[in-house]
Amino acid sequence: MSRVHIPVLAGELIDLTAPAPGETAIDCTFGAGGHARLVADRLGPAGTLVCIDRDPAAERRFDELAAEVACETRFLRMDYADGLALLADEGQEADIAYLDLGVSSMQVDARERGFSYSYDAPLDMRMDPGQELDARAVVNEWDERQLAQVIRRLGEDPHARRIAREIVRRRRRAPIETTGELVEAIEAALPAAVRRSFGGGHPAKRVFQAVRIAVNGELDSLDRALPLAWSVLRDGGRLAAISFHSLEDRRVKRFLAARARGCICPPDFPVCVCGHEPEAELLTGRALAPTPGEVASNPRAKSGRLRAARKLGAGEAA
Ligand SMILES: C[S@@+](CC[C@H](N)C(=O)[O-])C[C@H]1O[C@@H](n2cnc3c(N)ncnc32)[C@H](O)[C@@H]1O
DSSP states (O other), X not given: OOOOOOOTTHHHHHHHHOOOTTOEEEEXXXXXXXXXXXXXXXXXTTOEEEEEESOHHHHHHHHHHHHHOSSEEEEEESOHHHHHHHHHHHTOXXXXXXXXXXXXXXXXXXXXXXXXXXXXXXXXXXXXXXXXXXXXXXXXXXXXXXXXXXXXHHHOOTTHHHHHHHHHHHHHXXXXXXXXXXXXXXXXXXXXXXXXXXXXXXXXXXXXXXXXXXXXXXXXXXXXXXXXXXXXXXXXXXXXXXXXXXXXXXXXXXXXXXXXXXXXXXXXXXXXXXXXXXXXXXSOSSOBOOOHHHHHHOGGGTTOEEEEEEEOOTTXXX
16 A cells, blocks of 8 residues: 655755745655645745656646645656756756655555565566666666676675575576565575574665666766756755665765865865865755654654755855
């Protein structure tokens, strides 16, 4: 059963991005529109909310929201990096842009979409069902070396080679068609002592994360989107991102830190000769994590990390 997606770190996102009446905001990952609704309420009738999502189910949710909120709304069903590039080409400017990365509860809980190791379903994992590449192709067609790399890099799974070897061994007999068959392959690849070491966690969690990120090209989209989102912000605009694993958070952190950096002279220069000025003020020193209360009421919030920055206007850096 598809549960309603509960927006993560919602109060913190609103506090940091501070949507004001008449402003323009871009929600890059609309999902069920939980964050979007809170933002729209603050933008009021003179404001504009542009929403992006590649999932048609999100577009249906957007239609409901658009009928209920006072601000002007627009939806782009596409990869958010492409959506931001389109908006930049159109000369759209914004006061706020935010991303709430990963998958929604509706996606995970829709069994037939194959995102979850908890249900047996066809191997799919596409956020955009019109996309050609799916999890079945990654698991059955990528060679052993590529699979091991994906599992290690995108899942940070130390048993990547062992798991890739077992997947390839099994698929020689018959293609791996379902999430259940993939879970069986992962479990068979791990010695009993390793399987026991997962405690309450699931031994397939990292592999499923890795395959999902690969299928949806999630890190490439994020790398393309961050500079585009920054480029459409007006002076004083706010950019925020909620990440759910270290690969995403590291990218957001580095991107914002690079914008906030002043002098970029080599450390051994006695005086600054670069004249480089910061473009951003960091609004979060360390990433914000959900409170224990939020995690208790929404366990899926647990790994959420929020970072945000404000774009400085000309002369503000001095
Ligand atoms: C965590 S959910 C967002 C939930 C939303 N903030 C809410 O409160 O309901 C992430 C959403 O982003 C979408 N998404 C993820 N990566 C995307 C991308 N590269 N382009 C467009 N949409 C993407 C997913 O389809 C999903 O609906």
